[in-house]
Amino acid sequence: MDFEQLLIYAKGGDQKAQEEILSMYKPLLVKNSMDRNVFDEDLYQELSATLLECIRKFRV
Amino acid sequence: MEIQKNMLQIRFTAYVTTAVRNKRVNYLMQKSRHSWVNMEQVDQLESLHINFEELYHRYTVERTAFLLENWRHYAEFLEMVEDRKLARALKHLKERDRMILFARLFGEESFSEIGETLQMSSKQAEMSYYYVLRKLRKELEADKNGF
Numbered sequence: 001m002d003f004e005q006l007l008i009y010a011k012g013g014d015q016k017a018q019e020e021i022l023s024m025y026k027p028l029l030v031k032n033s034m035d036r037n038v039f040d041e042d043l044y045q046e047l048s049a050t051l052l053e054c055i056r057k058f059r060v
Numbered sequence: 061m062e063i064q065k066n067m068l069q070i071r072f073t074a075y076v077t078t079a080v081r082n083k084r085v086n087y088l089m090q091k092s093r094h095s096w097v098n099m100e101q102v103d104q105l106e107s108l109h110i111n112f113e114e115l116y117h118r119y120t121v122e123r124t125a126f127l128l129e130n131w132r133h134y135a136e137f138l139e140m141v142e143d144r145k146l147a148r149a150l151k152h153l154k155e156r157d158r159m160i161l162f163a164r165l166f167g168e169e170s171f172s173e174i175g176e177t178l179q180m181s182s183k184q185a186e187m188s189y190y191y192v193l194r195k196l197r198k199e200l201e202a203d204k205n206g207f
Contacts, residue, residue, distance in 0.1 A: 003069040025076060027123050028139045030116050032084045035091070039112035043087050050083045054076045060068065 010055045018055060025051055063159075063177065066132060070155065073135040131166030134158070149199040157192045164189055 001009075009017035022029075029051065033044035120140060127137045138158075141147040150158065156178065163169045163177070171189070172182035180188075 002065055004065055032080050046087055047080050050079050054079050058072055058075055
């Protein structure tokens with residue numbers, strides 16, 4: 001499945017598609033969750049939510 | 061069609077990157093306001109012996125292997141470049157030039173294949189590719205000398 005298709009499914013609420021995208025962008029989220037060499041779990045949760053919101057709002 | 065599909069993911073990645081950065085900045089500002097550090101939590105974390113650095117590193121390694129196979133996700137790969145000079149130099153490139161670079165390096169595509177994808181002659185693709193390399197070298201050297 002190409003990315004466009006994956007994104008469309010994810011926007012439709014398909015949980016597997018959302019998880020797939022989340023795992024694709026996990027390094028980005030993890031890297032941005034580092035607060036001075038310490039992993040901030042709460043920040044990671046917020047950024048995961050941000051990603052899901054991006055999926056929802058992005059116009060294909 | 062191929063380029064369009066790449067552009068979609070590139071657009072999405074840019075969108076996500078911006079949103080994530082903004083969220084992170086706001087979060088960290090909030091966090092520093094509550095500057096009393098919860099020492100208990102830190103101690104608990106340490107006692108769990110979870111080495112997040114190592115976990116992240118291992119994940120990076122696995123993800124890199126995946127990305128090398130699927131070079132079209134190179135936008136994500138760009139985010140993982142830790143050398144800031146290199147990352148900055150790569151971001152200064154035009155999108156088309158980045159695509160040529162990654163197609164050649166990761167996809168190991170021939171110049172005629174690249175030319176076909178981007179609707180240019182193979183010679184043009186070849187010239188663009190070496191131009192990009194020169195440009196990167198120049199920018200990286202310039203940084204080193206402090207200019």
